[in-house]
Amino acid sequence: MTSETATIAPARKGFRIDFHVWGPVIALLALIALGAFLNPNFLSYGNVTNVLARSAFIGIIAVGMTFVITSGGLDLSVGSMAAFIAGVMIMVMNALVPSMGVGWGVIFVGMAAALVVGVAAGLVNGLLITQARIEAFIVTLGTMGIFRSLITWLADGGTLSLDFAVREVYRPVYYGGILGVAWPIIVFALVAIIGEVIMRKTPFGRHCAAIGSNEQVARYSAVHVERVRLAAYVLLGVLVGIATIMYVPRLGSASSSTGVLWELEAIAAVIIGGTVLKGGFGRVWGTVVGVLILSLIGNILNLANLVSPYLNGAIQGVIIILAVVLQRQKKTER
Amino acid sequence: MSDSPAILEARDVSRSFGPVEVLHGVEIALRAGEVHALIGENGAGKSTVMKILSGYLEPTTGELLLDGKPVRFSSSEEAEDKGVILIHQEFNLAEQLTVEENIFLGRELKRGIFLDKKRMQTEASRLLSALETRVSPNARVSDISVSDKQMVEIAKALSRNARVLIMDEPTAVLTNREAEVLFRQIERLKASGTAILYTSHKLDEVARIADRVTVFRDGARVAAVKAGEMNEDQMAQAMVGRELSNLFPAKSPMADRKTVLAVRDFDVENIVADASFDLRRGEILGFAGLVGAGRTELMEGLIGVRAARGAVEIDGKKVAISNVKDARRLGLVYLTEDRKGRGLVLTQGMRENLTLLALDRFGRYALDAKAEDAALTKAISEFDVRAPTRDVRVGNLSGGNQQKLLLAKTMLAEPDIVIIDEPTRGIDIGTKQQIYEFIHKLAASGKSVIVISSEMAEIIGLSHRVVVMRSGRITGILQGDDINEDQIVRYAMGLEGRAAA
The missing domain is CATH 3.40.50.300 (P-loop containing nucleotide triphosphate hydrolases)
Known part of the structure; x- marks a missing residue:
């Protein structure tokens, strides 16, 4: 079939800025500039650490959510799942204090428990979606209610508190760090970097995008569609577990109000970052930018007396809708 | 008028x-x-x-x-x-x-x-x-x-x-x-x-x-x-704009008579029953029949995307194929008739599409982007894919170029047996000729090819032997001078039909 050798040039790399790619970054830079302009303390070490450490929980979860959404799925249960994992983790640690004593041993068992419950929860969601073939929205809407109600039941309607002595040992996992960088920030950064590499450089990332674009094509191209889908939900479950491990030492407690609306914040961050809600295209670094945008809005409103912090949600909502509108404009151009 | x-x-x-x-x-x-x-x-x-x-x-x-x-x-x-x-x-x-x-x-x-x-x-x-x-x-x-x-x-x-x-x-x-x-x-x-x-x-x-x-x-x-x-x-x-003298290349003699694929008593869901046929090395085996005769379903059963029962031997060894990956490992690939729905991811670029089936060739844990690019360059020249730019979305290519890319994607898996379903549907005549030439060369190089087609001329012009199906059953296997429109239609319409072994 060789005729004349067709030479096809790569697309011109001009100086034109692709807003679809750089839009979120520009928005983030604008927010940073605005924050610095409104309050000199905005760029202080304390504030930056605070903002980043608080974003870490949602951020770690949102990285996992990027894979689920890219493969054409959705997970509404992550907020409740985090609360449930936190509750189980606290109960396990409290139960082990009499036999194991207070120390890192107990905490490591607690962390292991968090990861195990995370994997299990991811498996439940994933298996119901891939094996029972129920829509992801329905499955995770159901498990969202189940996890939320389980934590309320475990806490007997109140709050589960971690043993005070254990809490003292565990505290540095949230408040400590190395070289002045807090642990949650380090973990978030690692998760994000690994996630970005997995998405762009591995067969798993490529398979997620292919499944999200067209499941049939993936199936006919020797992709194990169910296995990849399941893996995405389990990965998300593990990341929810990691996020909870970083979260528990912050307050040392879990209740029915833990992690409320985290799922929506995580989904919003993913979408703002340029991942397509219908699946087929995902960008982990975009998700990180999305998370930072959402938390900076809250931070700036708190620091500056320009707009009431109570309007935080409204401004976030506007940003989310704007992000999707920008995505769509790009699509019609193509 | x-x-x-x-x-x-x-x-x-x-x-x-x-x-x-x-x-x-x-x-x-x-x-x-x-x-x-x-x-x-x-x-x-x-x-x-x-x-x-x-x-x-x-x-x-x-x-x-x-x-x-x-x-x-x-x-x-x-x-x-x-x-x-x-x-x-x-x-x-x-x-x-x-x-x-x-x-x-x-x-x-x-x-x-x-x-x-x-x-x-x-x-x-x-x-x-x-x-x-x-x-x-x-x-x-x-x-x-x-x-x-x-x-x-x-x-x-x-x-x-x-x-x-x-x-x-x-x-x-x-x-x-x-x-x-x-x-x-x-x-x-x-x-x-x-x-x-x-x-x-x-x-x-x-x-x-x-x-x-x-x-x-x-x-x-x-x-x-x-x-x-x-x-x-x-x-x-x-x-x-030019004379199309020989749309079909002359049939080359089969390399040898060695059977590479033997299918016996194969059932697919409730659609295909008791299908048995052999495929030889260097052979182009045509599958003719009316639309809905079960040809596509038979092949989809073979590659494991539909539930199937029956015995399949490749190179004399019994094999079990339960998904596309198994089939690929055994050197068996299927090129779908549904280019847009099952063959290509229209929203992605040519590179991602090209390497999807044989992605394991580009790294098990980390993908080698350079090797993928090189594969695309090779595919573009080898299959004469004409695209405005290298990173054009596949949905923006013409049907003929999509089909060439799909062929390139399938061949990247280095198969020994290629099943091509409707190789030229919705494609212009110039590209058709290129694709026929390609199928011909493939067989001449010792691979075995199954061609499903609803175009009689294509079946007759390409195949060494022709399997005719009707309502989920193989009604006849024709060879030599029996490969003509009249015979094929008789078997396809059920005028003539023994349950061929």
């Missing part, structure tokens, strides 16, 4: 996309009661001119005349209001709505502020029975057959009082029998004074139903004749 005045006419119409002119001053006139066939290779400008005539695109220069008066359609809705309707190849029907709701979509009949359901029902029934279609107005569109959908599209057009009906390859998705029904309806519409513009890659059809033929090549009109002034060969020649 007298030259009645044209209802809709394009005069010296050109169209540019950006700096590129794709249509160069073409003329076409559609007259009442006439079927006008528009033919040309993919990319010749047929779709562009159809879109201009029906208001989806505006001409860059030149003008449209409706009943002799200049007219500008600012949208397809405006064209529809004036009775000019385009029926897309991929239908524009709301799958979840009923037939009746679709027919009146956007122009619902009302009584006061409420829908006049009764009147719409009667009207829909009237239209459908006029089209000899037995589909119920209350049937959900997702539940009806492809040919019925076509009829619903036509009914929809009629309910809008179509004076000009533009049909984009209406028979591409129809079986021969369904096409017959369509041709009867076209005759009927013609008799009632509708002007019809019709495109098709099937020249025998064109020769049969068209009153007038216009041929496009590279965005220009190269011929406009009355029916009968051109035979099929001349049409093909005008489309391609």
